[in-house]
Amino acid sequence: MSVFPESGMRSRRRAPIMVDDPCSSEPGTMEDMHAASPRVRLPAGDRRAQLVDAAASLIAAHGFKAFTISALSRSCGISRQGILYHFGSAEEILIAVLHRRDDENRTSLLGTIPPPVSRSELGLFMRALVARNMQIPEVIRLYSVLSAEALDPDHPAYDYFRERRHESTALIRNLMLWESDSEAATLALEIIMVMDGMQLAWLRDPSIDLLATWDAYGAARFGYEVPEGRPRSAGER
Numbered sequence: 001m002s003v004f005p006e007s008g009m010r011s012r013r014r015a016p017i018m019v020d021d022p023c024s025s026e027p028g029t030m031e032d033m034h035a036a037s038p039r040v041r042l043p044a045g046d047r048r049a050q051l052v053d054a055a056a057s058l059i060a061a062h063g064f065k066a067f068t069i070s071a072l073s074r075s076c077g078i079s080r081q082g083i084l085y086h087f088g089s090a091e092e093i094l095i096a097v098l099h100r101r102d103d104e105n106r107t108s109l110l111g112t113i114p115p116p117v118s119r120s121e122l123g124l125f126m127r128a129l130v131a132r133n134m135q136i137p138e139v140i141r142l143y144s145v146l147s148a149e150a151l152d153p154d155h156p157a158y159d160y161f162r163e164r165r166h167e168s169t170a171l172i173r174n175l176m177l178w179e180s181d182s183e184a185a186t187l188a189l190e191i192i193m194v195m196d197g198m199q200l201a202w203l204r205d206p207s208i209d210l211l212a213t214w215d216a217y218g219a220a221r222f223g224y225e226v227p228e229g230r231p232r233s234a235g236e237r
Contacts, residue, residue, distance in 0.1 A: 048086050051076065052096045056139070059097065064142035067094070091156045094142060101139055102164065105129065116177035123222025125175070126191060130214045133199065141203055144196075168192055 042050065054075045058067050069090050073080050087093045117125065133140050150157040172188035179187060194217060202210040215226045 044086065048096070051078075051083060051086060051093065052100055055093050056097050056100065059094075059138050059142060060136070063138050064094065064145070069093075089156065091146075094146060095157050095160050097139065098143055098146070098160070101136070101143075105132065108132070117175045119176075119178065119222050120224035122172075122175055123218040123224040124227075126172075126195065127211070127214055127218055127224075130195065130198075130211055134210055137203065137206075140199055144200055144203060147196075165192070 051072065055067060055072055058071055058075060067090065069080050069083055072078075072083060072093070076083075083093075087096065146157050147161050149155055150161045152158065169185065169188045169192060172191055173181075173184040176184040176187065195214070198210060198213050198217075202208045202213075218224065219226050
């Protein structure tokens, strides 16, 4: 059963939300994005990237449960058949959104912390990732719900989440050259499990200060000094 019914976006009219439309060179409201626009022929790779960008904008503005192929079609002025030519289902598009988030995290964060790192540097690296995730609650919600649904081996995201867990564990483990292989693998898995659990609690109760919660764990576990100040989550703006 899909987590994003086709009727989701029509359940209640919302005030216009200003967004950057990846299918247009000008910013506008969600209503503007839903109006069909002339289609520009693009190479397949560029079209797929455009659709992923537009899907990410829709999710950020309305939440992933409101995401539908029909909404994406209206946003980009591309027929449903055209979208399904590039992606076999709405689930495949959502997985592509998550892949893009992973790529952005690697580019923006890993470039600032070349291995090997100290124990405190690792804690601060993970802290930066927590702070980044606070800015994209709907993408984290999408990740959390799809992750639970993908426990079913027949789910289209099953392989993505299984491979992502292995890749994430290996990435963190490879930063810890000060640990033995077995100890590093255990600690890497611990970090992922702790972070996932904290994020689930935060999604259920947004009043939880996610960064302070991580600091209570991270400062004790990794021995870093908590930086002054803290970034605001998306809901605090």
